[in-house]
Every structure is written in structure tokens, then in C-alpha cells.
Amino acid sequence: MNDLFNSFMTGPDDKGRFGKFGGRFVSETLMPLILELEEQYEHAKTDPEFWAEMDYLWKHYVGRPSPLYYAERLTEELGGAKVYFKRDELNHTGAHKINNVLGQIILARRMGKTRIIAETGAGQHGVATATVCAKFGLKCVVYMGAHDVERQKPNVFRMRLLGAEVVPVTSGRGTLKDAMNDALRDWVTNVQETFYCIGTVAGPHPYPAMVRDFQAIIGKETREQIMEAEGRLPDTLIAAIGGGSNAMGLFYPFLDDKDVGIIGVEAGGKGVNEKMEHCASLTGGRPGVLHGNRTYLLQDEDGQILEGHSISAGLDYPGIGPEHSWLHETGRAQYVSITDKEALGAFELSCRTEGIIPALEPCHALAHVAKIAPELPKDHLIVMNMCGRGDKDIFTVARHLGVNIAGEEGRDLG
Numbered sequence: 399m400n401d402l403f404n405s406f407m408t409g410p411d412d413k414g415r416f417g418k419f420g421g422r423f424v425s426e427t428l429m430p431l432i433l434e435l436e437e438q439y440e441h442a443k444t445d446p447e448f449w450a451e452m453d454y455l456w457k458h459y460v461g462r463p464s465p466l467y468y469a470e471r472l473t474e475e476l477g478g479a480k481v482y483f484k485r486d487e488l489n490h491t492g493a494h495k496i497n498n499v500l501g502q503i504i505l506a507r508r509m510g511k512t513r514i515i516a517e518t519g520a521g522q523h524g525v526a527t528a529t530v531c532a533k534f535g536l537k538c539v540v541y542m543g544a545h546d547v548e549r550q551k552p553n554v555f556r557m558r559l560l561g562a563e564v565v566p567v568t569s570g571r572g573t574l575k576d577a578m579n580d581a582l583r584d585w586v587t588n589v590q591e592t593f594y595c596i597g598t599v600a601g602p603h604p605y606p607a608m609v610r611d612f613q614a615i616i617g618k619e620t621r622e623q624i625m626e627a628e629g630r631l632p633d634t635l636i637a638a639i640g641g642g643s644n645a646m647g648l649f650y651p652f653l654d655d656k657d658v659g660i661i662g663v664e665a666g667g668k669g670v671n672e673k674m675e676h677c678a679s680l681t682g683g684r685p686g687v688l689h690g691n692r693t694y695l696l697q698d699e700d701g702q703i704l705e706g707h708s709i710s711a712g713l714d715y716p717g718i719g720p721e722h723s724w725l726h727e728t729g730r731a732q733y734v735s736i737t738d739k740e741a742l743g744a745f746e747l748s749c750r751t752e753g754i755i756p757a758l759e760p761c762h763a764l765a766h767v768a769k770i771a772p773e774l775p776k777d778h779l780i781v782m783n784m785c786g787r788g789d790k791d792i793f794t795v796a797r798h799l800g801v802n803i804a805g806e807e808g809r810d811l812g
């Protein structure tokens with residue numbers, strides 16, 4: 399690590415490592431592709447034309463900057479710290495994922511690639527990728543666990559409407575982890591024209607750093623917006639963590655601001671227990687290697703990857719981005735977990751006090767806000783990333799509330 403003691407923003411090192419995490423654990427056949435990608439990204443990253451194209455599309459296609467919103471009634475109800483929402487749920491396609499997809503696909507176009515592949519779990523990253531591919535007229539193939547194809551029919555339908563081919567993955571247990579493995583295999587066999595667009599800060603180097611850099615627009619805007627609103631930086635940042643991309647995007651531009659506290663919120667499912675009915679890789683897992691990098695993982699005693707459980711399909715990746723593992727071990731960021739039940743409580747709170755129907759993922763972050771805000775002074779500033787909207791989750795929530803809104807879609811999501 400270049401300058402660990404002076405800065406948290408210099409990582410990864412040239413081997414792609416954040417301390418002892420990250421790296422590039424891939425087969426020899428994959429190595430040349432990864433190296434080409436790294437070289438091209440390093441070049442694009444310092445090219446003002448690349449960022450000019452990003453800025454244009456962020457503004458006119460995605461709808462950035464997203465507002466930084468003072469959640470006044472929520473703040474009053476909690477009775478302590480002043481709470482702001484970073485409104486990334488207002489982006490085109492309803493979440494932060496498109497920030498990163500846009501970056502990778504503009505890079506793919508610069509590299510002359512014509513075929514984009516992606517993995518998806520709940521389908522959100524698949525939909526974002528299919529969207530941007532349609533916009534640019536690129537072929538799009540999305541790998542999705544067969545089990546998830548069954549559970550997430552509305553998103554499968556959306557991807558197909560957008561012109562993508564959805565490939566159900568039956569290897570392994572037919573979930574996100576297996577979809578990612580199949581996408582990596584596809585990449586090796588279709589080298590020339592294919593670009594692999596990963597949906598979170600995971601995978602072999604340079605993906606974790608590249609995805610973070612694209613999502614860092616969230617934190618960059620937040621810095622400017624909070625300076626304008628309050629004339630100073632926030633005291634605490636809070637974000638939900640699946641693989642960790644929306645959180646890394648908010649946190650990264652603040653890593654060297656020592657007085658800004660950073661909290662990542664993992665999915666605690668039914669509780670971080672022995673039965674692993676949760677997705678809290680940092681709070682309930684241990685280090686291992688998955689998808690080309692070393693990081694904290696949910697695994698059994700023999701190192702078999704476990705699937706975990708969360709009410710929120712977008713949080714059930716069995717690992718976490720390697721940079722989070724490093725921030726956890728260095729103590730720069732704190733990681734906590736929130737249960738399904740607590741997240742549902744936060745869902746109701748946001749609807750009722752702010753008129754915002756949130757995705758179940760950021761409800762985990764909000765539930766932690768609701769836990770700590772009442773004990774904090776009124777001049778304590780919290781910024782929480784509202785990283786997705788909840789339209790996709792109303793059937794899940796209805797089921798948990800015992801309400802029957804069943805049309806076709808309700809049953810599909812069941």
C-alpha cells in the first residue's frame with residue numbers, strides 16, 4: 399500500500415491489493431483480458447474526454463446530480479441528529495447501479511467491444527446494463543441464476559424488453575455467485591468482442607477500484623452539496639452494503655477526512671447466527687478467495703461458500719468488496735448489521751414521514767440511522783445514501799405485512 403499512514407485514498411497497490419485484500423486470483427487464460435482492461439482503464443481515467451462524455455450522460459440520461467435532501471420530518475421524529483438523504487433512487491432505472499454501468503460501457507466502446515456480458519442476482523444490475531446497451535445499440539447477454547430467474551420475473555421481462563438475452567445459470571446452486579462464474583467463463587471464450595460489466599466493487603483487479611471510481615460521483619456530489627447546505631462536512635456517512643458499491647461511492651471521497659465517521663450496514667437477515675441466515679460478510683464471515691479477489695466471505699468450516707439470506711434480494715452477495723474488508727481491518731470504517739424486521743420498520747418510517755418509498759436495501763441503512771440518531775446532538779449531521787426506490791419491493795413488503803395485493807406480479811415475486 400503506497401502511503402497507508404497518510405492516506406486511505408491511494409489504494410489499491412499495483413497488484414490490486416488493499417492491504418491483504420483484493421488482488422487478482424484468476425486463471426492464466428483470463429489474465430491477458432484483465433491486463434488489457436487495466437491498461438485501457440488507466441488511460442481512460444486520466445482522459446478529460448472520457449469524463450466529459452460521462453458527465454454529459456450522467457446529467458442528461460441518468461439525471462445527475464441527485465439531490466441531497468434534508469429529511470426534516472424524519473429528523474423531528476427521531477429527535478436527535480440532522481438527517482440528510484442522498485437521493486440516488488431518483489436516477490434513471492431507480493438506483494445507483496447505472497452510474498457504474500455507464501462508465502464501464504463507455505470504456506467498452508472506446509475499446510471497440512460490441513458485446514456486453516453481465517451477471518445479475520435480483521436483476522437490478524442486469525436491467526441497468528440492458529438499458530445502457532439498448533441506448534448504444536450493443537449486444538447484451540445477462541447471466542442469472544436459474545433460481546433467481548424464477549424469483550425475479552418482472553426484471554427478467556424488463557431485460558428482455560430492453561433487448562437483452564437472459565441466460566439462466568443452472569451450475570452450482572443457480573444463484574448470483576454461479577452467474578458470476580459463468581460470466582467469467584463466457585469472457586474467456588469470447589475474448590475479442592466481449593466486455594464483462596461487473597455490478598459491484600468485487601471481482602479481480604481492476605474491477606473493485608474501477609467500479610468505486612465510477613460510483614464516487616455519489617460522494618463527490620455529496621461533499622459539494624453539504625458544503626452548500628451546511629458550510630461543513632457531515633459527521634457521519636451511512637450506506638447499505640451488498641457487494642458494497644453504493645457505499646464505496648459515498649465513502650471514498652471522504653476517506654481522508656478524519657472527522658467524518660463512516661458506517662456500512664450489512665444485511666443481518668434473521669440475525670447474525672450460526673445458521674448463517676444473514677448476508678453479513680464482515681460481521682459474520684471470514685477471509686477467503688471468491689471471484690478473483692481475497693475478501694471476507696460467508697463460508698462454512700470447509701470453505702464452501704454459503705448463500706445466506708436477506709429480505710432484500712440486492713444484498714445477498716456472499717462476499718463484500720475487498721476495499722471494505724481493508725477499511726474494516728484498519729478501523730477507518732465501522733460495519734454493523736440490521737435484521738429483516740428492522741429494515742421493514744425503516745421502510746414504513748420513510749414512507750410515513752418523508753413520502754419516499756425506499757428500496758429494501760437502503761432501508762437497512764435507514765434502520766441504523768433510526769437506531770443512532772436519537773442519541774446524537776441536534777447539530778450532528780448524518781448523510782444516508784438512499785440508493786434505490788422501492789417500487790420493486792412492494793410485493794415483498796405486502797407479503798410481510800400479511801396484505802394480499804396478488805396479481806400476477808405479486809405471485810411471481812413470491
Ligand SMILES: *Cc1c(COP(=O)(O)O)cnc(C)c1O
Nearest residue numbers: 598640641642643644712759786
Ligand atoms: C444492487 C443494489 C444494492 C447492493 O449493491 P452494492 O454494490 O452494495 O451497492 C443496494 N441497493 C440497491 C438499491 C441495489 O439495487
